[in-house]
Amino acid sequence: MPADDLKPNEQIHPGKPVIVDRYTIGARINHWITAASLILLALSGLAMFHPSLFFLSGLFGGGQFTRFIHPWIGVVLFFSFLGLFLRFWKANLWRRDDGTWLARFRDVLANHEDNVPEVGKYNAGQKLVFWSMSVLIVILISSGLVAWDQYFSQYTTIDQKRLAILVHSIAAVAIIGVWIVHFYSAIWVRGTISAMTRGRVTGGWAWRHHRKWLRELVTRSSKGTGSSGQKPAK
Amino acid sequence: MFPPLPNPSTTETAPRFSEKDLIRRSASTVPAPEQQLTEVAKLIDVSKCIGCKACQTACIEWNDTHPEVGVFAGAFENPPDLTPDMFTLMRYSEWDNPETNELEWLIRKDGCMHCADPGCLKACPAPGAIVQYSNGIVDFVHENCIGCGYCIKGCPFNIPRISKVDHTAYKCTLCSDRVAVGQGPACAKACPTQAIVFGTKDEMKGWAAKRVEDLKSRGFANAGLYDPPGVGGTHVMYVLHHADQPELYSGLPKEPRISPLVEAWKGVTKYAGLTVLGVAAGVGLLHHLIMGPNRVTEADEERAEELTEGDSHARR
Ligand code: HEM
Ligand code: SF4
Ligand code: SF4
Numbered sequence: 001m002p003a004d005d006l007k008p009n010e011q012i013h014p015g016k017p018v019i020v021d022r023y024t025i026g027a028r029i030n031h032w033i034t035a036a037s038l039i040l041l042a043l044s045g046l047a048m049f050h051p052s053l054f055f056l057s058g059l060f061g062g063g064q065f066t067r068f069i070h071p072w073i074g075v076v077l078f079f080s081f082l083g084l085f086l087r088f089w090k091a092n093l094w095r096r097d098d099g100t101w102l103a104r105f106r107d108v109l110a111n112h113e114d115n116v117p118e119v120g121k122y123n124a125g126q127k128l129v130f131w132s133m134s135v136l137i138v139i140l141i142s143s144g145l146v147a148w149d150q151y152f153s154q155y156t157t158i159d160q161k162r163l164a165i166l167v168h169s170i171a172a173v174a175i176i177g178v179w180i181v182h183f184y185s186a187i188w189v190r191g192t193i194s195a196m197t198r199g200r201v202t203g204g205w206a207w208r209h210h211r212k213w214l215r216e217l218v219t220r221s222s223k224g225t226g227s228s229g230q231k232p233a234k
Numbered sequence: 235m236f237p238p239l240p241n242p243s244t245t246e247t248a249p250r251f252s253e254k255d256l257i258r259r260s261a262s263t264v265p266a267p268e269q270q271l272t273e274v275a276k277l278i279d280v281s282k283c284i285g286c287k288a289c290q291t292a293c294i295e296w297n298d299t300h301p302e303v304g305v306f307a308g309a310f311e312n313p314p315d316l317t318p319d320m321f322t323l324m325r326y327s328e329w330d331n332p333e334t335n336e337l338e339w340l341i342r343k344d345g346c347m348h349c350a351d352p353g354c355l356k357a358c359p360a361p362g363a364i365v366q367y368s369n370g371i372v373d374f375v376h377e378n379c380i381g382c383g384y385c386i387k388g389c390p391f392n393i394p395r396i397s398k399v400d401h402t403a404y405k406c407t408l409c410s411d412r413v414a415v416g417q418g419p420a421c422a423k424a425c426p427t428q429a430i431v432f433g434t435k436d437e438m439k440g441w442a443a444k445r446v447e448d449l450k451s452r453g454f455a456n457a458g459l460y461d462p463p464g465v466g467g468t469h470v471m472y473v474l475h476h477a478d479q480p481e482l483y484s485g486l487p488k489e490p491r492i493s494p495l496v497e498a499w500k501g502v503t504k505y506a507g508l509t510v511l512g513v514a515a516g517v518g519l520l521h522h523l524i525m526g527p528n529r530v531t532e533a534d535e536e537r538a539e540e541l542t543e544g545d546s547h548a549r550r
Contacts, residue, residue, distance in 0.1 A: 012542055014539070014542045014543065016535075016539060017535045017538065017539070018535070018538045018539055018541075018542050047359075048359040048380075048382060048384075049359070049504065049507070050504050050507075050508060051261035051262060051359070051361060054261060054359065054360070054361055057380070062380075063360050063378075063379075063380030064380050064381060064401060066380065067380040067381055067382045067401075068381075068401075109521065109525065110525065111525055111528055113528075147383075149381075149382065149383030149386070149396060150381075150383075150396075150401070153383065153386075153396075158386065158387060158392060159493070159495070161383075161386070161387050162387045162493050162495040162496055162499070163495055165384070165387055165499055166495050166496075166498055166499040166503065169499055169503050169507065170503055170507070173503070173506075173507035173510060173511060176511055177510055177511060177514045180511070180514045180515055180518060181514070181518075184518040184521075184522075187527075188518075188521070188522060188525075188527060188528055189527075189528045190527045190528060190529045190530065191529075191530045202530060202535060202538070203534075203535060203538025203539060203541070203542060204530040204531070204532075204534035204535030204536075204537070204538050205530045205534070206538060207534045207535075207537045207538040207541070208530050208531070208534040214538065214541065215541070218541055218542060218544075
């Protein structure tokens with residue numbers, strides 16, 4: 001049952017409270033580069049999205065620089081997210097329990113997590129965030145290149161550019177929406193942020209939100225010493 | 235002959251229109267102007283054009299642009315396309331008229347049409363980078379332009395070009411600076427055959443009607459005026475001998491209008507988009523206010539301790 005693709009770095013440190021390693025320093029740096037680029041992209045993009053938000057271009061030293069830098073940040077985001085994708089895709093593969101979890105999403109929102117199946121490293125919501133960000137970033141970079149007038153204007157027709165910019169703006173709205181969900185979950189579910197800042201969470205957090213993952217880690221560490229016993233925790 | 239434009243006066247004259255006469259300003263709103271200026275128009279009579287490019291030269295001269303010395307590409311067009319330094323371009327097409335079996339040389343002066351409903355202005359995200367005066371002139375204001383190229387996507391006529399030097403968009407200004415002091419556009423002034431004339435829009439329509447009548451009497455049954463209603467009419471109009479087939483003239487669009495893709499991008503996407511994001515943030519906030527944070531409890535920590543301790547007992 002090494003189901004959930006446990007990573008070697010995910011170690012349990014017994015104690016009070018138990019501490020569980022969740023992300024390596026590499027994964028965290030990778031994550032925060034991605035986060036910073038997405039936020040800068042959202043701000044610079046929104047400046048060009050709607051006149052009422054044009055003032056945001058002031059954050060980038062004016063419209064000309066906003067126009068210049070936005071696509072370059074997009075390139076950074078693309079490669080940075082590619083790194084995250086390669087690190088996390090396996091743990092985000094859809095499993096049967098995810099459907100059940102999603103069907104009982106109301107219970108999750110109502111703080112009744114006991115009614116949903118035990119969750120591995122990621123729950124269905126996180127997986128959806130992961131996959132929608134992956135798809136949207138591919139859409140955004142490809143439509144963005146078509147709209148990148150400074151370097152790529154000669155490769156497409158005007159009608160293709162029109163379609164690209166329309167798709168780009170819709171995908172941008174969608175990814176900002178997904179980001180809002182992501183950000184809100186990170187702050188609503190207390191104890192989560194430390195996963196991405198210090199790389200570790202408490203055992204209680206793992207028990208409450210990712211119990212299957214915790215059990216698997218415990219099993220692995222006991223296996224490591226040749227023991228066969230897996231303790232049901234009740 | 236249409237009365238030629240008078241020579242400029244040598245005394246200083248106050249500009250005839252200014253900021254106060256704006257009816258549209260990109261990515262912003264303007265108060266309705268106090269007075270409505272008389273609409274102006276340039277009429278290009280394709281049937282009279284001899285393709286001499288005097289207008290192109292005059293345009294370069296007046297606007298002080300410096301197009302690169304080009305190469306011969308086997309066609310009369312020079313340069314081969316509009317550029318940030320070439321606001322107007324003579325386009326030449328050869329057409330075998332199937333009815334008469336004769337070769338026709340159709341020459342069109344390409345450039346901004348000064349649409350009454352300008353797609354460039356609709357698409358532009360930078361406040362005040364594109365303006366429209368109540369006399370119909372659509373002008374680009376370079377210090378406000380951010381060089382994004384959205385105007386290119388908005389324009390149904392493929393007109394604006396972005397400079398690689400200052401990264402702002404350029405196109406024909408209808409010589410707004412000359413018109414402001416009672417002059418006509420430089421191209422009209424230079425045209426040796428009066429294929430280009432300039433005046434009020436009504437005058438131009440009247441003059442065009444006479445030209446069309448004349449052409450019809452000479453056997454061009456489909457002669458007509460090109461003032462496309464899809465963009466609300468234009469302030470640069472053509473007299474065409476084959477007005478039923480404007481595409482013959484180097485692809486002049488038959489029914490130009492702002493692309494539905496642009497309308498969707500600048501319309502529903504904006505409003506729906508901002509609403510969706512606002513609602514998403516609002517729902518999050520509301521959920522937090524009602525449900526409060528999802529906290530790990532003491533019991534959770536204890537369970538985890540039991541689980542891991544159970545494990546360390548097993549190890550012993
Ligand atoms: C500044 C705002 C952000 C905060 C506070 C934040 C916070 C977090 C936290 C706490 C986690 C760990 C969740 C867990 O392990 O269960 C995480 C994971 C992740 N974050 Fe962010 N994040 C932010 C922005 C972003 C952005 C902009 C992106 C991408 C465009 C992103 C992509 C990811 C991905 C792919 C994961 C892996 C987890 C998964 O697959 O669901 N994050 N983030
Ligand atoms: S490039 Fe065109 S659309 Fe963009 S700011 Fe300049 S005038 Fe406006
Ligand atoms: S022809 Fe193009 S650039 Fe000129 S006013 Fe119309 S939309 Fe704008």
